[in-house]
Amino acid sequence: MADYSKNRAPRPGGPAQPPRPAEPEGVVYQLFRWPARLIALVVVVPLQLLWQLVVVAARALRALLWTWTLRPLLLGLKWLGWDRFLVPLGHQLWRWVCVPVLLAIRFLWHYLVAVPVRFLVTYLLLVPARWLWRCVLLPVLRALAGGLRFVGRAVAWVLRILVVVPVVRVWRVLLVPVGLAAVDSLRFAGRVTAAICRAVGAVLHLVVVRPVVGVWRVVVLPVARAVARVWQLVVVAPTRWANRALWQPVVRAGREVRRDVRRALFGAGPAR
Template structure:
């Protein structure tokens, strides 16, 4: 089944072009301003708001979160545990003891009194009250309803139905008169105005509104393309006017001048400073050595040469403690003397 676009009327075609032109003229500055604000907002968010938010978040944690966590962990929780322990000791345990040793026996006693005394008495009283109510209230009331109230009610109901029929007929006549009056005076003119005035005007306004909405959307998209082109043109102009001259000056002027200054001035100065520093370090080292030698000579002249420390000879190693006798005391094959019989 082919779905073709329905034909458009001349009113739609006549309205579309001027509306789109006016919408494009009105929307283009708004779209360009919006794109500029979006770019500025992204730049500020990346360079200002995001670091500021991180700093504020860290400050909020340091000022609020961490003190509250420490207060909760080291003050509130121990105090709550202590209060809970005191409540357990001072309230729960006494209440448990009271319930177990006082209220439970008293409840058993009350149950026994209820089952053995109150229930029999209540059953007897209930039987007496039921008998009295039946023969003093229910039976007379039933006879009164049967022989007096029921006939009177039937008569009143018959009279009420007649009155209701009369009222219904009167109300029906008045309602029909009002219905036709309102229909002729209000409904039919309103239907005619709706059908022949408001519906055509609404259709025209709907066409105009649809075209205005479509024109705004179309103008917004075209304005986006124009804004992109203008932004690229401005970026190209800024690059050609500012960035390229600065790059050319840096590449063709500042870089050779910097290299020349580095080769002609900075390197000789650095080498001279390095040589001077090395010479100063050598002079300082020789001066420290001379001062150290003079100080040693003065000490030897005043207090004499230090005595050499005596050398300590190493102690001989002790033989290991064995359970077997040594070689001289041990039994040999060429001697009959043993360690036990030796003098």
């Protein structure tokens, strides 16, 4: 059978399809190609169609069983077992079994455990502990507090006699006069130093600052201005004139000559 698909012309107006790769040709290829196609047509295609049919039938059967059989059955079991049997049974068990059992446990806990434990704790721990605190510990603590108070007063008196009074007397008799004298000496030294600094500053101002300022104003500034003016006239202005009148025309002429030589040698380039 001849294959005319290679000689078909492309449809007008449609997108151009990429050229297909050339199929191998030859006697061996022709011998194996047609049996392979025949096997695919006889075996593979029917199996594929059968598989698709089985998949569609399984989906339809699953939808049918779930929608019309399992789902109504599960809903019915839920309504009958949970809503109508288990929930009411749970409510009745909670009301008539669990609640009475919890109340009985609470009653037994209160009267068999809580009350005896409270009685034992009260009369075996709290009452003896209260008596021990009032009759033994509190008097001992009061005696210790009195002894510590007496010792503290004695230590404070000793410290006052041996430390505070001598320190106060030394402060009043020795340190205060010495400190006042030192402050007066420092104040006088500060005044003398300030007067000396002012005198030295005035002398430096008259001897150094004023002459330097006068020289700067009278000599340095006029000389600097004259030098700047001469530099402007002798160097800057001729340089600018030479740049505008000589250098720039030479550069432009060189560029034009180079452009003409390039055009004569290589021809006119593409227009940009």
